[in-house]
Amino acid sequence: MSDKFRRLQTLLGEIADFSAASSLLHWDQQTYMPPGGAEARAMQISTLQKTVHQRFTSDEIGRLLDDLEKELAGADYDSFEASLVRVTRREYTRLRKIPAELVARLAKATALGHMAWEKARETSDFAVFQPHLEEIVDLTVQKAEALGYQDRIYDALLDEFEPEMKTAQVEALFEEMKEGLIPLVRAIADRQGAVDDAFLRQEFDEDKQWEFGIEVITRLGFDFQRGRQDTAAHPFTTSFSTGDVRLTTRLFRNNLLPALFGSIHEAGHGMYEQGIDRSLERTPLCNGASLSVHESQSRMWENIVGRSRGFWAFWLPRLQEYFPQLEGVSLDAFYRAINRVEPSFIRVEADEVTYNLHIFLRFEVENLLVEGKVRVADLPELWNAKMEEYLGIRPGNDAEGVLQDVHWSGGMIGYFPTYSLGNLLAAQFYNRAVADHPDIPAQIEKGEFGTLLQWMREKIHKEGAKYTPTELVERVTGGPMRTEPFLTYIREKYAQIYGF
Amino acid sequence: MSDKFRRLQTLLGEIADFSAASSLLHWDQQTYMPPGGAEARAMQISTLQKTVHQRFTSDEIGRLLDDLEKELAGADYDSFEASLVRVTRREYTRLRKIPAELVARLAKATALGHMAWEKARETSDFAVFQPHLEEIVDLTVQKAEALGYQDRIYDALLDEFEPEMKTAQVEALFEEMKEGLIPLVRAIADRQGAVDDAFLRQEFDEDKQWEFGIEVITRLGFDFQRGRQDTAAHPFTTSFSTGDVRLTTRLFRNNLLPALFGSIHEAGHGMYEQGIDRSLERTPLCNGASLSVHESQSRMWENIVGRSRGFWAFWLPRLQEYFPQLEGVSLDAFYRAINRVEPSFIRVEADEVTYNLHIFLRFEVENLLVEGKVRVADLPELWNAKMEEYLGIRPGNDAEGVLQDVHWSGGMIGYFPTYSLGNLLAAQFYNRAVADHPDIPAQIEKGEFGTLLQWMREKIHKEGAKYTPTELVERVTGGPMRTEPFLTYIREKYAQIYGF
Numbered sequence A, B: 001m002s003d004k005f006r007r008l009q010t011l012l013g014e015i016a017d018f019s020a021a022s023s024l025l026h027w028d029q030q031t032y033m034p035p036g037g038a039e040a041r042a043m044q045i046s047t048l049q050k051t052v053h054q055r056f057t058s059d060e061i062g063r064l065l066d067d068l069e070k071e072l073a074g075a076d077y078d079s080f081e082a083s084l085v086r087v088t089r090r091e092y093t094r095l096r097k098i099p100a101e102l103v104a105r106l107a108k109a110t111a112l113g114h115m116a117w118e119k120a121r122e123t124s125d126f127a128v129f130q131p132h133l134e135e136i137v138d139l140t141v142q143k144a145e146a147l148g149y150q151d152r153i154y155d156a157l158l159d160e161f162e163p164e165m166k167t168a169q170v171e172a173l174f175e176e177m178k179e180g181l182i183p184l185v186r187a188i189a190d191r192q193g194a195v196d197d198a199f200l201r202q203e204f205d206e207d208k209q210w211e212f213g214i215e216v217i218t219r220l221g222f223d224f225q226r227g228r229q230d231t232a233a234h235p236f237t238t239s240f241s242t243g244d245v246r247l248t249t250r251l252f253r254n255n256l257l258p259a260l261f262g263s264i265h266e267a268g269h270g271m272y273e274q275g276i277d278r279s280l281e282r283t284p285l286c287n288g289a290s291l292s293v294h295e296s297q298s299r300m301w302e303n304i305v306g307r308s309r310g311f312w313a314f315w316l317p318r319l320q321e322y323f324p325q326l327e328g329v330s331l332d333a334f335y336r337a338i339n340r341v342e343p344s345f346i347r348v349e350a351d352e353v354t355y356n357l358h359i360f361l362r363f364e365v366e367n368l369l370v371e372g373k374v375r376v377a378d379l380p381e382l383w384n385a386k387m388e389e390y391l392g393i394r395p396g397n398d399a400e401g402v403l404q405d406v407h408w409s410g411g412m413i414g415y416f417p418t419y420s421l422g423n424l425l426a427a428q429f430y431n432r433a434v435a436d437h438p439d440i441p442a443q444i445e446k447g448e449f450g451t452l453l454q455w456m457r458e459k460i461h462k463e464g465a466k467y468t469p470t471e472l473v474e475r476v477t478g479g480p481m482r483t484e485p486f487l488t489y490i491r492e493k494y495a496q497i498y499g500f
Helices: A003-031 A035-056 A059-071 A080-096 A100-123 A126-147 A153-161 A167-189 A206-220 A257-275 A291-305 A309-322 A331-337 A355-370 A376-391 A417-436 A440-445 A450-459 A469-477 A484-498 B003-031 B035-056 B059-071 B080-096 B100-123 B126-147 B153-161 B167-189 B206-220 B257-275 B291-305 B309-322 B331-338 B355-370 B376-391 B417-436 B440-445 B450-459 B469-477 B484-498
Strands: A227-231 A237-241 A244-249 B227-231 B237-241 B244-249
Touching: A003 A035, A003 A059, A003 A080, A003 A237, A003 A244, A003 B003, A003 B035, A035 A080, A035 A100, A035 B003, A035 B237, A035 B244, A059 A080, A100 A126, A126 A153, A126 A355, A126 A376, A153 A167, A153 A355, A167 A355, A167 A417, A167 A484, A206 A227, A206 A257, A206 A309, A227 A257, A237 A257, A237 B035, A244 A257, A244 B035, A257 A291, A257 A450, A291 A417, A291 A450, A291 A469, A309 A331, A309 A440, A355 A376, A355 A417, A417 A440, A417 A450, A417 A469, A417 A484, A440 A450, B003 B035, B003 B059, B003 B080, B003 B237, B003 B244, B035 B080, B035 B100, B059 B080, B100 B126, B126 B153, B126 B355, B126 B376, B153 B167, B153 B355, B167 B355, B167 B417, B167 B484, B206 B227, B206 B257, B206 B309, B227 B257, B237 B257, B244 B257, B257 B291, B257 B450, B291 B417, B291 B450, B291 B469, B309 B331, B309 B440, B355 B376, B355 B417, B417 B440, B417 B450, B417 B469, B417 B484, B440 B450
Parallel strands: A227 A244, B227 B244
Antiparallel strands: A237 A244, B237 B244
């Protein structure tokens, strides 16, 4: 390895250290920080993030990339060296286009915006958030213009979360999803009452919920020597190295499901992070390939595995040991209950089928916003109208409507579609794993998850961010991202449950 | 305020942010980090600390200090501006003397040294630690030479922890302490058996210990809106702002005292940090005045207040509600038990009287080491000989001898004497507070601690690091640090307990 490559590694390693410190500041803020720490914490995170940005976009990194691209011309595309230079260049090019002053203004606007959003949601008062969101949208549009785009302004934003994905591609995929999902939601609506989940609305001791969740995700393969789980109001996963991956979950005494499926979901993210090859540590390659690929892992474990009948063939008896009040519940009844479909206001609480409709709505609204086709002031009404259109229900207030999600307050416009793209990839990856190992479903029924996890590790996790999502999906599935596997999975599953 | 002053504040603010992030990385390492995070964490802390050092010693800070010293010539010594420039200059001058290469070598040596020390202590094998300590001592001597000194090489090291304090001063104070303490230890040894603490060696539910500790320190005045307590193997206090101060403690099922007095001790440090004026945040003034002043606060609350009869007149009945097995224990018996004096091997478990003998030993050994008068290889024997001399007992192995403390593995040579100096200041400050408010002892008997805390806040806490310890002690007590108040306190207390 050349001196220049080593120098690039040193610089990126230090940037990774700052980034990890910033992530820890954020994790602590969401888990253990006392209220009095908030103000100073905002400054600390801001300073660390500013440093990461400044260092990553330094002239020295630019010169090293120029030199190393020449030096490595003809190097194996898959090699560590070529991949590191390629991925660093992509991120460098993107970040250099955003003026430092705009970065600072966005940081400030989102810091204030986040506080205003919290207050607005608490009091369900959109007016409190509106001026902040107006500024955030305005600055985000400036950012998109600075980044540049060929077709749609949204392309520039989407690219941050889903490299190289285009808005038009998302639209095409979402149209196919709608064609499959909307009739399904209607068919299910006609059979409301076919699924009873009343037994889930009991009291469940929170400590026992916690223990059961830990037992489940340990068995799935989350390694507690290289990670931990804590509680947080808004669950998330973060990592400070592949040896230190932090999950969070939340517990409700009168509802078993959020903690359980939340833990499995976050463990899906966590196992991805734990599975990245250690040789990629302290580089920009030590990340997921994209948000949709990340979400494919969380949603596969949560939904395709965790909400399957086979999974509960193994786990229900164990769950009944923790909670004897569930003793009379049959496997079939339990399976149906945890898959009950019902239009609801809150995205994060939505079932597997209607969840995507929440995403379509947000994706459309975001496009209208950044294209200047709708004003921030008109968002609540637009939101509610689209909720009626897609889900047939109208939020009673903005807290359960347009104010429910944290993303916009943090300037994360362009993020939402990756959730639904993750659903598509979950089905594609799972199907491919089962094609390679047809005994995976039988193993799941026996509480064995090693073959499935190992397949994901080998094909996806260990590569980190070496490949774009397009490249990775092609390598893993032999073709592009597509809707058919997900739609087939969801149609068959719910036709069986709802009997049509 | 001038642009230059504002620029200095900006630079120091960012350094404070890096420093806080580094402290959080350390806190997390000691409290929640899974084992797999250790390696990456060491790199993260190292990068952050390197950045703090580089930025603090930058030429720009030097130029700003030059200019601001002229600009502020004649400014009020006590003003924020003059204090910030003065304290920053002192630290800048000190740090600039240490070559960056030596800083890096010390960082590496102590990182490896700490790991070796942990292993050595675990297996009680000094040989494992010896080569590391040799290098650390060698580099520390180089550091001291780089820093420079007039009289004793130890002066250069002591100054880091106790600004402007000289080795000869410490020796003089310690000689006086020895004259008072050694006869006292002998007199007590003659009356072994006069104090019975058998009832403290029962089982005490750890959750209840935790709750009682929280109740006590809350009532003392530790603000849980601006801090928290967690468990750690080696308790410590750290803070990331005056609004976010973290205590740690440890619980033993068969011993009530470590968690209880540990919590009070750390809360003493914590209340100091919480009491620093908020206007000093994100500057080098947002610190304790020195380690001895910091220790004066922890030891005053732990010993002078927490081990007093009056304190337990209020708290014993409450403790008995938590632990009914203590119901038959009289106030007198309890007070005597928690003040039982017995020579022991481990400093952190030592009683109030013999504790200082552990410090004298370390202080003497450190001086011999850095003056080249003893070789690292000869330390175990020297240690054991001094234990016999001071305490009349000989460690059975090095884990309970020379390997017991973490300090040297981290390069903290010059730190130990501040513990005993803290004992002196605790008595001086407490006496002064009682002179100003003679009803403080009566208040303590009623479980009221506000007057005492408020006095400490006003006189000591709020000033942060504006004054050197010498200046502060002069301002607060009207004279220099001295041994008489501590020796009188300790003689009277233990003469009464042991009846001579």
